[in-house]
Amino acid sequence: RRRRTLDGQWEFLADPENEGYDADYGESFPTEVADRISVPSSWNAHTEYADYVGPAWYRRTFETGEESLLFTFHGVAHDATVYLDGEEVASHEGSYTPFTALARHLDAGEHELVVRADNTRGEATLPHDDADWFPHGGIHREVVAETVPDVYVRDLAVEYDLYGDEATVEAEVTLHNVGPRPAEPDLTVSVGDASVTDSVAVEGMDAATATLGLDVEDVDRWSPDDPTLYDVEARLHGEQADEREGDAFADDLRDRIGFRTVSTAGREILINGEPVDIAGVNRHEDHPEWGSAQPLRVQERDLDLIRRAGCNAVRCSHYPNHPRFLDLCDEEGVLVIEEIPMWQVDESTMTSSQERAQRALVEMIERDRHHPSIFAWSLSNECANDHPTVVDGTRQLKWAADGVDDSRLVTAASNTDFEGATDEVFDFCDFLSVNAYWGWYRDGDWDEFLDGIAAEYGEKPIVVTEFGAGAVPGERTHEGRKWSESYQADLLADCVDLFRERDDVAGFAVWQFCDTLTDPEAAMTRPRTHNNKGIVDEHRRPKEAYRVLRDRLADD
Template sequence: MIRTFCTHEIRKVRELSGSLWEFSPCTGNLAGRKYRTAVPGCWESMPDFSSYRGVGVFSREIETEGAFRLVFKGVSHTARVCLDGREIGSHYNAYTPFAVAVTDVMAGRHLLEVYADNTFGEASALHIPNDYMSYGGISRGVLLEELTDTYIEYIHAVPVMEKDGWKALVSVKVKNWSAAGKACRLYLDLAGIASEAMELTLEAGGEKTVDFQLSAAEAETWEIKNPKLYTVRATLSDENGAFDDQIDRMGFREIRTEGKDILLNGKKLCIRGFCRHEDHPMFGCALPYAAIQQDLETAMDLGANAIRTAHYPNDELFLDLCDEQGILVWEENHARGLTLEHMQNPNFERQAETCIEEMITAHINHPSVIIWGILNECASDTEYGYECYKKQYDLIKHMDFSRPRSSASCKFKTDICFGLPEIVSYNLYPEWY
């Protein structure tokens, strides 16, 4: 299960997860031995691999042809993707999605291999030995999308409250990966409110981002007790009709700060909740839908209205469920307890900023997300740390103006970064352990 709702009606999509794959460790005493295992899954859940740290390959056959895209919601924590023995893509970070595009594949059965690596080392600035597990495996869903030469990369929808009611600022990114130019029309529909057709001409291998502003004065406000969601759909067509689409959801709500208060839809907000790790004694970080919902039911039963995703972006299924049940979310990039020496790793800034970019690109539409966070308990008391914090806060503001920003600190009076975000956050440890 990838999302809680249908994301395409025209584009053909197949889920490759939710099935058994072949797994083989690449290092250690069991190297080369073959196992059957569930994807999504963590190899630590398998009897022989409870403490395995190394490289493992997950493989299966897929039947396809032409142009397609493989979408991985999470591979821990470094991935290398091969098709018929040829590397077609790679990615770093367990907690953000990535896609690998392939063109001109001959019809037939093909071998898909995903090499997952959960080892620590200089190349990994964010995944380090810590007080929570860095699991190994394909820990979230996998999709195969059959694409035409031109397709919709994403829809971003940001609600804005103005004097005359709600508006939606919508951006649609369209890509053309063919060797020829493409002329097409782009349509947008938000809760039955249709835009005028936008004529597009894309160069060979080109892309365009198209911006819309739609009035939604009659839209119901997304509230904790009334989490009203609306569908937004983008469609591409040409002289032969509609050939691609993308469907997402949004909620009309406003989150902002005023003095010492956080305001949700203009009303003072009292946040009560928990920090949540994606971790389970049976499933590791590859929690199934029912286990995610059980976490949320437990939190709500204890009186919570909010969850912080400590310390990394969470599975989008979790955010879908929070959207639907009116649970507020502080979502943050992946960096926990990094010293100045850790932050001076030459890979740190690039990997941390890429995590922010992938997190916001994937999750900006979720009304439940009310705070973007960064760098839990890192070197915020140093000049170098300050520059890193500022760059990451600036990146968030550039990508999304609509949400406040924060980072949890344990530096107290020595922290020099408190003037950067809208929300100052302390971690307190009374009678810790």
């Protein structure tokens, strides 16, 4: 499939009064007063718009032949509406999952794309307005246009069962026919060297889904130590039944998978039936130069530093990360927990954001279901899991997750017990993701706390998905006071030793990988307006905690 990028400089207009550009400038985009901004980027990574929160407009033109184009916006923060030649063609809520727009049978020549993006957060947005991370705005992930024929592969979802070194694969392929006439292309699905072909009938202006099965023999499993990946492809070919222009079908969709199983047994998490000790970090997509729009080099470096610290896992807190970062985790054998931005939702925000949450979850799983590195979907973070509205809403999310993919573990990160109440969401989680900050926000005994969790929620693995302490980079005190690097390092060392001694703790994820810009509203409790609990600072310079963690994990 021919793909072209629409990255580069776009015209840009902040719209603080939410007027829309028409109101002031008539019909056409006011190119003469517009700024230029690079795509992908967070507009907050540009000095002039560093603090800007609100709606803004993007515009660019592009040339095309006579063709149909499938546009994919990989991430627009937070809400977006897309116009092609003045017509609305797509709208989407949420920064971290992609959306598409199909432009059917475009005329040859120049066309105009306009995008309205809005990073305003509120009660109903996800994340909502209190979230502890900076609301980066704009088209912060790539925009791609693919040329598609009338009959094209819209979606490919691969599932498998593993029996020893044999896999039975089921590929569900959705075809769209945007032409008027019925069609019956041949569809070949291949996984590595194995393939199967069938013909699929699809009516004009309609869609059809076909499920093709094939067996893969001598499977090399994906594992953290040996992360083998297989190419998968759904390809259309064959002749059109009637004579028409371009008389053969031609389209393809490609991805990668890895064969492995994920399960739990008692207090253990198993990959391919083998217990793994999760040693991870939480990672936000944030960088002083790039904001949330990290180039490949930053992603590579982050993962390299995480690996060098001795970690084997990343919790993508608190939202679906850039798919390229997940590709790197697949290739490196790093285990991933992926989450939707359901952050500290209470009864009222649950009611207002339930539908968004469900869409975000399904979009995340549909985008990422082929990544073998992802072993768990996380439904939420630190929500009011003792409140019936929140519990019921989260249960529906669990059902939605199971409906799309039941091959992974499902969890939700909880601080409810930390607050002294019972977490009812844990009842339907495969493992218990526990966030607690004993020794930082409060004094308390970690062992006693974990004993309580272990006793209350039955025989499930416990992963301490957040713990840590803030350390302002460079801050040192002889007394090891709070906010010093040594206080943080000592606390992490003690926690890691304690978690690793306990049989009921299957692993941990340090809060957090790097210092990250936080919501300006939190400035008075977050020095430098950063969440300073990184083991490296925002420029990825190591703190004392980084070395301590590396020394602890090195002997594994």
